[in-house]
Structure formats: structure tokens, C-alpha cells
Amino acid sequence: MHTYRERELAMLADRLQRISNRLAELGPGVEAQPGDGDAWNAHEMLAHIALVSKFYGVLVHRIASGKTTDFNLLEQVNLRDVVGQQMAQTEPAELLRQALSDHERTITTLRAADPDAMQRAARIDDGSSMTAEEVARMPLISHLEMHIAELEKLLASR
Numbered sequence: 001m002h003t004y005r006e007r008e009l010a011m012l013a014d015r016l017q018r019i020s021n022r023l024a025e026l027g028p029g030v031e032a033q034p035g036d037g038d039a040w041n042a043h044e045m046l047a048h049i050a051l052v053s054k055f056y057g058v059l060v061h062r063i064a065s066g067k068t069t070d071f072n073l074l075e076q077v078n079l080r081d082v083v084g085q086q087m088a089q090t091e092p093a094e095l096l097r098q099a100l101s102d103h104e105r106t107i108t109t110l111r112a113a114d115p116d117a118m119q120r121a122a123r124i125d126d127g128s129s130m131t132a133e134e135v136a137r138m139p140l141i142s143h144l145e146m147h148i149a150e151l152e153k154l155l156a157s158r
Helices: 002-029 042-064 073-087 092-112 132-156
Strands: 121-124 129-131
Touching: 002 042, 002 092, 002 132, 042 073, 042 092, 042 121, 042 132, 092 132, 129 132
Parallel strands: none
Antiparallel strands: 121 129
């Protein structure tokens, strides 16, 4: 199983690298603009991508290292939303730099991680739990893949 888990982590790192490469292509096309309160614009989407990249990347590392054994997901999502609004005030070039840097750190973590450590789990406020690998796969990588597709559409519609 160790070999299979190593392979899965390498595949997750590859997916995140593809996300990062695509974001590096798209990011320079994002212009600073205020939100209108309805749907996110490209600047707000980039801010969200940067925040998700940091938040879940750190969470993956903290769960895998045993530093986080439980977290209140709803509380964190609410905090993330407030911080996201603040981050939307940051220049797009800086948001892009932050996101790419966070991707690089998480890719390095995924490639170097002990597959057994990535099976460590943290309890979520609803009584369920997620392993570090699950956090990397779903709330981080799958989430980012969806938002990259949305960012592409936002930039294409201008």
C-alpha cells in the first residue's frame, strides 16, 4: 500500500503543478477591480484562489505532521470569507505571487511526504474526519481546479 500511496501523492502533486502552471498563464490577465456584491469578478476569484491555496496547503501540512488533530470547518470557512474580502483589496500581481508560492510549498510537501503521515486524520466539527491526503485532494486541489475553470471563463468573457 505504501507504494500505491506514494504514487497517489505524486499524482496529486502533478495535478497541483498543472493548476499552478495554468494560474501562472492566467494571472497576469487579471486586472484590479472592485467587487459589485453579486458574482465574483476575476480579481475576487484570484483572491479566493490565493486564500484557498494558503489555507488548505497549511492544513495539509499541519494534519500530516500531527500538529492539527481537529478543526472547526464552519468557523474556518467563515474566517476564510472575511479574510478573502480583505485579500480582494490586494493587487492581482501580489495575489498571483502568493498563490504560486503556496502551490510550490504544497507540491514540495506532497512529493516529500511520508505516505503514512498523509493518512493522519483530523476531526471536523461535525464529528467526521479527513486525512491530510483527503484535504489535499478535495478542498485544495479539486476546489482549485473548479476555480481555475471559472477564472478562465471570467477572463474569456471580458
